[in-house]
Amino acid sequence: MALNLFDLKGKRALITGSSQGIGFALAEGLKAAGAEIVLNGRDATKLKDAAARFEGAEELAFDATDHNAVRAAVDAYEASGKAIDILVNNAGMQHRAPLEDFPADAFERLLQTNIASVFHVGQAVARHMIGRGRGKIINIASVQTALARPSIAPYTATKGAVGNLTKGMATDWAKHGLNCNAIAPGYFDTPLNAALVADPTFSAWLEKRTPAGRWGKVDELQGACIFLASDASSFVNGHILYVDGGITASL
Numbered sequence: 001m002a003l004n005l006f007d008l009k010g011k012r013a014l015i016t017g018s019s020q021g022i023g024f025a026l027a028e029g030l031k032a033a034g035a036e037i038v039l040n041g042r043d044a045t046k047l048k049d050a051a052a053r054f055e056g057a058e059e060l061a062f063d064a065t066d067h068n069a070v071r072a073a074v075d076a077y078e079a080s081g082k083a084i085d086i087l088v089n090n091a092g093m094q095h096r097a098p099l100e101d102f103p104a105d106a107f108e109r110l111l112q113t114n115i116a117s118v119f120h121v122g123q124a125v126a127r128h129m130i131g132r133g134r135g136k137i138i139n140i141a142s143v144q145t146a147l148a149r150p151s152i153a154p155y156t157a158t159k160g161a162v163g164n165l166t167k168g169m170a171t172d173w174a175k176h177g178l179n180c181n182a183i184a185p186g187y188f189d190t191p192l193n194a195a196l197v198a199d200p201t202f203s204a205w206l207e208k209r210t211p212a213g214r215w216g217k218v219d220e221l222q223g224a225c226i227f228l229a230s231d232a233s234s235f236v237n238g239h240i241l242y243v244d245g246g247i248t249a250s251l
Helices: 002-006 021-032 044-052 067-079 104-132 153-176 191-197 200-209 218-229
Strands: 012-015 036-039 086-089 135-140 178-185 240-243
Touching (some): 021 218, 135 218
Parallel strands (some): 086 135, 135 178
16 A cells, blocks of 8 residues: 555654754654654753653764764664664754854854754764665755745855755765655744744744745644655655745745
């Protein structure tokens, strides 16, 4: 049956930045489809709290911005005999300020958290996937991969880079049996967007600007993630799937 293409039983998924928000929701969705789940974060206490709310999940604590720490953690995990079949590069951060006043240190943190982490973790995991001749890598991009808004120019730059790095991963690794794609969420009610959700003026603008007329709910990203993690997307590579209520389709 066609629905069997979406079955993730026997697969193991590592989701970075999955202590809360979108990462935690994606982990829940992949588990519902049958996958074994490995939660990740750099704050071990926060990660443990998340795992306590997620029955059966493993924890793999490392800082996704630290190349050596990522490589050591992934290699040790794989050496234990547990293959990572699916990687979701979700770790990310936001910082808002007018571009002319944007702090240089905040810009550097955005670069490391939003784009360097995708390279570090993607490379570490892909080396093992290549040896097996299969694997799924899903990078979390954004509507800001294609669009810009005031006060977040550096964030927009990093998410544009995630989109192009995804295409580069597909170009280099599809021949080894890997599927490398991205999900680009629109505006979702998450801790990262808490200040915007609490701002009635912004919410009113968003509801008018988005054809669906509302904020997204994090569980509405699960279907896209299951699709890209499953055999249903076996010939999908280098694609950026916008899940945004139509905001990138409409002026």
